[in-house]
Structures are given as C-alpha cells and as structure tokens.
Amino acid sequence: xxxxxxxxxxxxxxxxxxxxxxxxxxxxxxxxxxxxxxxxxxxxxxxxxxxxxxxxxxxxxxxxxxxxxxxxxxxxxxxxxxxxxxxxxxxxxxxxxxxxxxxxxxxxxxxxxxxxxxxxxxxxxxxxxxxxxxxxxxxxxxxxxxxxxxxxxxxxxxxxxxxxxxxxxxxxxxxxxxxxxxxxxxxxxxxxxxxxxxxxxxxxxxxxxxxxxxxxxxxxxxxxxxxxxxxxxxxxxxxxxxxxxxxxxxxxxxxxxxxxxxxxxxxxxxxxxxxxxxxxxxxxxxxxxxxxxxxxxxxxxxxxxx
Amino acid sequence: xxxxxxxxxxxxxxxxxxxxxxxxxxxxxxxxxxxxxxxxxxxxxxxxxxxxxxxxxxxxxxxxxxxxxxxxxxxxxxxxxxxxxxxxxxxxxxxxxxxxxxxxxxxxxxxxxxxxxxxxxxxxxxxxxxxxxxxxxxxxxxxxxxxxxxxxxxxxxxxxxxxxxxxxxxxxxxxxxxxxxxxxxxxxxxxxxxxxxxxxxxxxxxxxxxxxxxxxxxxxxxxxxxxxxxxxxxxxxxxxxxxxxxxxxxxxxxxxxxxxxxxxxxxxxxxxxxxxxxxxxxxxxxxxxxxxxxxxxxxxxxxxxxxxx
Numbered sequence: 001x002x003x004x005x006x007x008x009x010x011x012x013x014x015x016x017x018x019x020x021x022x023x024x025x026x027x028x029x030x031x032x033x034x035x036x037x038x039x040x041x042x043x044x045x046x047x048x049x050x051x052x053x054x055x056x057x058x059x060x061x062x063x064x065x066x067x068x069x070x071x072x073x074x075x076x077x078x079x080x081x082x083x084x085x086x087x088x089x090x091x092x093x094x095x096x097x098x099x100x101x102x103x104x105x106x107x108x109x110x111x112x113x114x115x116x117x118x119x120x121x122x123x124x125x126x127x128x129x130x131x132x133x134x135x136x137x138x139x140x141x142x143x144x145x146x147x148x149x150x151x152x153x154x155x156x157x158x159x160x161x162x163x164x165x166x167x168x169x170x171x172x173x174x175x176x177x178x179x180x181x182x183x184x185x186x187x188x189x190x191x192x193x194x195x196x197x198x199x200x201x202x203x204x205x206x207x208x209x210x211x212x213x214x215x216x217x218x219x220x221x222x223x224x225x226x227x228x229x230x231x232x233x234x235x236x237x238x239x240x241x242x243x244x245x246x247x248x249x250x251x252x253x254x255x256x257x258x259x260x261x262x263x264x265x266x267x268x269x270x271x272x273x274x275x276x277x278x279x280x281x282x283x284x285x286x287x288x289x290x291x292x293x294x295x296x297x298x299x300x301x302x303x304x305x306x
Numbered sequence: 307x308x309x310x311x312x313x314x315x316x317x318x319x320x321x322x323x324x325x326x327x328x329x330x331x332x333x334x335x336x337x338x339x340x341x342x343x344x345x346x347x348x349x350x351x352x353x354x355x356x357x358x359x360x361x362x363x364x365x366x367x368x369x370x371x372x373x374x375x376x377x378x379x380x381x382x383x384x385x386x387x388x389x390x391x392x393x394x395x396x397x398x399x400x401x402x403x404x405x406x407x408x409x410x411x412x413x414x415x416x417x418x419x420x421x422x423x424x425x426x427x428x429x430x431x432x433x434x435x436x437x438x439x440x441x442x443x444x445x446x447x448x449x450x451x452x453x454x455x456x457x458x459x460x461x462x463x464x465x466x467x468x469x470x471x472x473x474x475x476x477x478x479x480x481x482x483x484x485x486x487x488x489x490x491x492x493x494x495x496x497x498x499x500x501x502x503x504x505x506x507x508x509x510x511x512x513x514x515x516x517x518x519x520x521x522x523x524x525x526x527x528x529x530x531x532x533x534x535x536x537x538x539x540x541x542x543x544x545x546x547x548x549x550x551x552x553x554x555x556x557x558x559x560x561x562x563x564x565x566x567x568x569x570x571x572x573x574x575x576x577x578x579x580x581x582x583x584x585x586x587x588x589x590x591x592x593x594x595x596x597x598x599x600x601x602x603x604x605x606x607x608x609x610x611x612x613x614x615x
Binding site: 076077078079080081082088123124125126128129130131133135219220221222223224295297 | 324326328447449451454457466467469470503504549551552581582583584585586587588589590592
C-alpha cells in the first residue's frame with residue numbers, strides 16, 4: 001500500500017511541474033533570410049500570347065529578422081517590348097516578421113506581377129522562350145550569441161580551479177543568410193582576443209546596408225553595386241558580458257564594415273579584464289547588418305495563338 | 307550558386323523561335339515529268355514538254371518566270387496553246403509557299419508542247435535537249451533569339467544573375483525556308499555614351515549562305531535573266547532588313563558570291579542606345595532577306611528519229 005502511495009505522489013509531483021518548452025527553443029537557426037518561390041503555374045511554363053501574363057512570387061521570411069519597408073522584389077530576364085507593362089521599379093515587399101519564440105515558421109507573403117504579351121506574329125516568331133528571374137533585395141540582420149570562456153589569467157602558475165578553458169566556439173547558423181560561424185577565443189594575461197568568423201551561407205549576394213544600396217541591387221539599376229559595396233557586412237555591435245567591445249575590433253573598414261572574400265571574412269575584437277578576475281563563461285553576442293539579394297529563375301515560353 | 311546552376315541548366319535562349327514552316331533550305335524545286343518529252347520522238351510531230359515546280363520554301367512566289375534554253379530551232383520549237391513559238395521568257399508561274407494551312411507548299415505543272423521539225427538530208431536521228439531556266443523573286447525571314455546583354459564585360463561587379471550573354475553564338479543550321487539563309491549570328495555589344503550616360507549599341511555579324519545551286523540576283527532584276535541578259539551589277543545583291551525587338555537596325559550588305567558565303571553586319575543606329583536599366587534578356591532578331599533567284603533545271607534530253615525508221 002505504501003508503495004502505491006509513493007508512486008501516486010511521484011506522478012502528482014511530475015504533473016505539477018511547470019515547464020515552458022519555448023525557453024529551450026532556439027529560433028535563431030537556419031541559413032536563410034528570404035526564400036523565394038514562384039507559385040505553381042505562375043508564371044506558366046508555356047502560355048499563349050493572347051493570355052495575360054501573371055507571375056506570383058511567394059516570399060517566405062525563413063530567418064529571424066524582420067523585413068519590409070524599403071525592400072523590393074523585381075522580375076527580369078525578358079524583352080520588355082514583348083512582355084509589356086512590367087515596372088522596372090519592382091514591387092515592395094510587405095513588412096514580414098521573421099521567426100520568433102512564438103512563431104517558429106516565419107511569415108509568408110505574395111508579390112504579384114502582371115504583364116501583357118504582344119502578338120508574336122507581329123514579330124514573325126512562333127515562340128519566345130526566356131528565363132524569368134525574380135530578385136529580392138532586402139536588408140537583414142544576424143544576431144549571434146554563444147557562451148565563451150573569458151579567462152584573463154590563462155597561464156596562472158598557481159593551480160586555481162577554473163570553470164572553463166578557452167576554446168573555439170562553433171556558432172552554427174543564426175536564422176540569417178550571413179552567419180557567425182565560429183569564434184576563436186585566445187586568452188592572454190589581462191585580455192582575451194576573439195577572432196570572429198563570418199560566412200555567407202545563404203547562397204545569395206551580400207552588400208552594404210542602406211537604402212541607396214538596396215536601390216543599386218535592382219537588376220535594372222544602371223550602375224549596379226560597385227566593388228566597395230558588394231560583399232560588405234556592417235558589424236553593428238559585439239558584446240561580451242553586456243559590454244560593447246566594438247571599438248576594439250580590428251580588420252574592419254570605415255563604418256565598421258567587414259569585407260568578405262569568397263563569401264568569408266573575419267575580424268578580431270578584444271576584451272580587457274583584470275588578471276585577478278576569475279575565468280567565467282559568458283555570452284558573446286555579435287550583431288551584423290547587411291543588404292542581401294536572392295534570385296530565383298524559371299523557364300517560360302510564350303507561344304503564338306495564331 | 308543554386309540559381310546559377312538553374313540558370314545554366316535552362317534551355318539555351320538561342321533556340322529556333324521561327325515557325326516550323328520557316329525551316330528548310332529549299333525554295334523552288336523542280337522535276338522533269340516522265341515521257342514529257344519522250345526519250346525518242348519522231349520528226350514532224352508534236353510532243354509534250356512538262357515539268358513540275360514545287361515551292362518548298364516559306365515565301366509565296368509571284369510572277370516567277372521560266373525560259374527554255376538549248377532550243378535548237380533547226381530541229382524543234384516550243385509552242386504555246388495558240389501554236390505560237392516560245393523562246394525567251396516562256397511563261398510565268400505563281401506558287402504559294404508553305405504555311406500553317408499548307409505545310410508542304412504549292413505545286414504547279416508547266417505544260418508546253420514541242421513541235422519537232424523534219425530531219426535534214428540523210429540524217430537518221432539527232433539528240434537534242436531543253437534546259438529550263440527558272441527566275442523568281444524570293445524572301446527569307448530568319449528569326450533568332452539573341453542576347454541583349456547590357457553588361458557584356460561584367461563591369462557591374464555585383465555578380466548579377468544573367469540569363470544569357472552576348473558571347474552566345476546563334477547557329478541556325480536548318481535554314482529558314484528559302485534557298486538563301488542565315489547560318490550563324492554573332493553578337494557584339496558596343497559601348498556608347500549619350501548625355502554622360504553609358505549604354506550600349508549592338509552589332510550582329512551574320513553569316514549568309516546560298517544553300518541551293520542557283521544564283522542570287524537583285525530582286526528587282528530577277529526577270530532579266532529569263533528575258534534576256536542580266537546586268538552584272540545585279541548579281542549577288544541581297545536586300546537585308548533587320549529588326550531587333552522593335553528597333554530597326556542598319557545593315558551593311560556586301561555583294562555575295564555564288565555560295566552566298568558572306569558576312570553582313572547589322573547594328574543599331576547612332577541614336578539607338580540600350581541602357582543597362584533595361585537589364586539583360588533574350589530578344590528576337592528578325593532578318594528579312596529579299597533577293598531574286600535564278601536556277602537552271604537539269605536538261606531534258608530526247609532523240610529525234612526519222613519517220614518510218
């Protein structure tokens with residue numbers, strides 16, 4: 001009898017535990033920002049020149065940052081004298097929240113493009129095949145956070161008990177196309193150096209943040225993004241234990257811009273701490289901001305109806 | 307990367323976009339009709355002379371002419387229905403070309419009669435021949451998707467995704483439904499500037515070909531050869547009209563040789579500029595070639611024999 005009472009008591013205790021599973025969920029994962037997709041048959045693979053052209057791009061904010069406002073979506077890759085009525089200024093992307101603790105899927109919206117094909121017979125052709133491109137130009141943010149070991153006295157001759165040993169930390173991905181991949185921690189007496197590695201993991205093109213660069217990202221822009229603007233990420237801040245160490249960061253261009261080579265870059269920041277302080281495990285947060293461009297393609301063929 | 311692979315795997319934009327009727331390398335084809343004339347004919351008789359013309363190209367032939375060569379009036383003459391003797395410019399024909407409703411093209415049978423004269427003296431037989439010459443105006447319309455590449459040197463450093471490049475050479479090996487056609491088109495973008503803005507002109511190097519065995523002549527003079535003598539200045543003259551999307555281009559067309567293997571240059575006019583704000587895209591280039599075509603049929607042989615032999 002006593003045995004059964006004990007079991008019941010245990011069950012009661014377990015069921016009365018309050019546990020918020022959400023606190024264990026890391027929504028800042030994944031290597032994508034906006035994910036584009038043409039809806040099936042929009043545009044159709046084949047269409048006739050007496051039909052109106054309609055393309056709908058599904059825009060899914062699969063990352064952990066909010067988009068919208070100045071961000072735009074363009075379609076291109078066709079002869080504007082054959083497929084008429086498409087604006088070269090693109091369509092705005094509506095404001096879309098990214099993944100959050102309460103929304104692990106991100107949000108979706110749809111951008112619609114309409115066009116009117118001319119009669120192909122007027123050009124003496126039977127069909128006009130082309131590859132339609134949809135290009136999204138948007139501003140995005142990466143917020144990366146992992147615990148690192150800050151040990152201001154790594155070579156202490158006295159045998160002190162330490163809670164951690166400095167070691168490289170893998171950051172994985174952060175729900176954004178630009179990721180802080182690893183942070184190497186190099187402790188030395190009185191200071192700790194962090195080598196922060198950044199990588200373009202989204203498969204698109206990254207460029208300086210700012211509305212003027214978003215404009216230049218357009219496939220219709222006459223000048224396009226220039227050498228000093230492409231492959232640039234702005235480091236907004238680097239925090240350790242709630243203290244900004246951004247002013248100490250090296251290998252950054254003016255405006256705290258980090259240049260990526262072959263999609264990768266790194267910069268070094270340093271934290272000064274008295275040697276007397278004990279080794280601690282503390283979060284190192286990195287915040288990056290950038291413009292990003294994703295492009296998708298689909299084949300389309302316009303056929304004559306005559 | 308994925309997009310680049312996807313774009314690279316797309317079917318090339320430079321695929322034929324012309325109607326199926328505008329394929330092929332033939333214009334007017336001809337056949338002698340069996341036993342017209344018979345291989346052996348008797349003096350002082352009248353025999354049929356017939357041949358069939360088929361328009362296998364995509365252009366309608368209007369007022370094509372024929373002339374009967376090698377007629378030795380000592381032995382025979384060609385007469386019409388009114389018994390009138392024909393020699394130079396023996397007649398005309400109008401034959402429709404291939405289209406959607408008539409995918410094989412039109413046919414016409416030319417039917418004349420030959421009046422065989424008496425053999426002279428002790429002559430027992432004589433072998434003679436008739437060689438028809440066909441003269442007709444023709445037009446070839448060639449269309450191809452070419453790339454309007456407003457960043458040909460990849461100056462825009464932002465690695466913009468392009469669905470085509472001006473380096474793509476367009477090959478048109480199947481002809482365009484005429485005896486003269488286009489084999490190949492090379493595109494070159496030419497930097498231009500207007501009002502401090504940089505843009506591009508576009509130039510096409512177009513390789514012509516004479517697929518048939520005939521001679522290309524100026525279209526307005528095509529009848530001359532069938533009616534008398536052709537001015538040498540008319541030989542090898544083709545008029546080319548080129549249009550890219552809705553822009554009319556200017557063309558420099560040299561005189562072509564017998565095989566037609568000459569390159570012509572067509573390009574945008576001085577004031578026509580393609581801006582990079584238009585992006586990069588495939589666009590239809592339409593080339594219209596107007597020419598006259600003169601071609602001999604194979605000779606039709608026959609032997610005249612003495613009556614009663």
